[in-house]
Amino acid sequence: MASKATSHFVMQRLTAMIQVPLVIWLAISTVAHARDTHAEFMDWVASPVTAVLLIVLILSISYHFRLGLGEVADDYVHEGGRLKLTQGLIVAYAAVIAVVSLFSVIAITLIA
Amino acid sequence: MSETVTDRRPQVAASTIRMEGAPRTAPLSPHLSIWRWTPVNLTSILHRATGIANAAGATLLAAWFASGAIGEGAYEAVSGVLGSPLGLLVLILFTWSVMYHMTNGVRHLIWDSGHMLGKAQRGVSAYTVYGLSVLFTALIWIAAFAMGGN
Structure with a gap:
């Protein structure tokens, strides 16, 4: 990729395009599985198509909001040290969400 | 009492606005308070607000x-x-936030491809985004309540 800024631009749009069909799928699936018993929920998450789509969605979403929140911080956090700290917290939050979600989905596929 | 209409829009280019003592040379976003609000520029700040809400969600x-x-x-x-009244309220707002960010995101992708950049299209697409995001949210929750009946 030509530069950091170009890569940021491209990855933000690429993850956005990935997420449009996946978010529609997740919304419909969530409506269908909102009242699942624990066993039904485990079966749904553990099915190969669900697990794979969830993993792609989790990776895409966490990277997308890391970029987006980073942009907001760039625009509104003015002091150098505080900006670095804010960016660090954003990366940490995105990493926690991604790791917890990925680990959970993978664990469910192994348990169920 | 005479009343004068003051133009509260910025009198200088956004790129020249700097925070006092800021070490960075990059231009900063002007504060939200200086903009004159319209339904069209509201789509922009809502995109950020819903993006932050979605990250939290x-x-x-x-x-x-x-x-x-x-x-x-x-x-x-x-x-x-999540199924409690407060939980459902949060989920309904979260649903709208996601649907708004998604539909307005598609609008941004269309702009990135060089289409619908005209002034009138900007207005029409803004109202389309408001309408679709509310419609999608309503459809999702009508389906959710219809399926479970609680």
Whole structure:
């Protein structure tokens, strides 16, 4: 990729395009599985198509909001040290969400 | 009392606005308060606001999957919280936030491809985004309540 800024631009749009069909799928699936018993929920998450789509969605979403929140911080956090700290917290939050979600989905596929 | 209409729009280019003593040379976003609000520029700030809300809402998604992995007790507890009146209210607002960010995001992708950049199209597409985001949210929740009846 030509530069950091170009890569940021491209990855933000690429993850956005990935997420449009996946978010529609997740919304419909969530409506269908909102009242699942624990066993039904485990079966749904553990099915190969669900697990794979969830993993792609989790990776895409966490990277997308890391970029987006980073942009907001760039625009509104003015002091150098505080900006670095804010960016660090954003990366940490995105990493926690991604790791917890990925680990959970993978664990469910192994348990169920 | 004579009343004068003051133009509160910025008198200088946004790129020249700097925070006092700011070490960075990059241009800063002007504060929200100086803009004259219209339905069209509201789409822009709402895109950011819903983006932040969605990032926070990702915690709910993570909690849902984590509770399933932890066990039946944790799963029932999280389902109970999300199914409570306050939980449902948060989920409905979160649904709109996601649907808004998605539809307005598609609008941004269309702009990135060089289409619909005209002034009139900007207005029409803004109202389309408001309408579709509310419609999608309504459809999702009508389906959700119709399926479970609680």
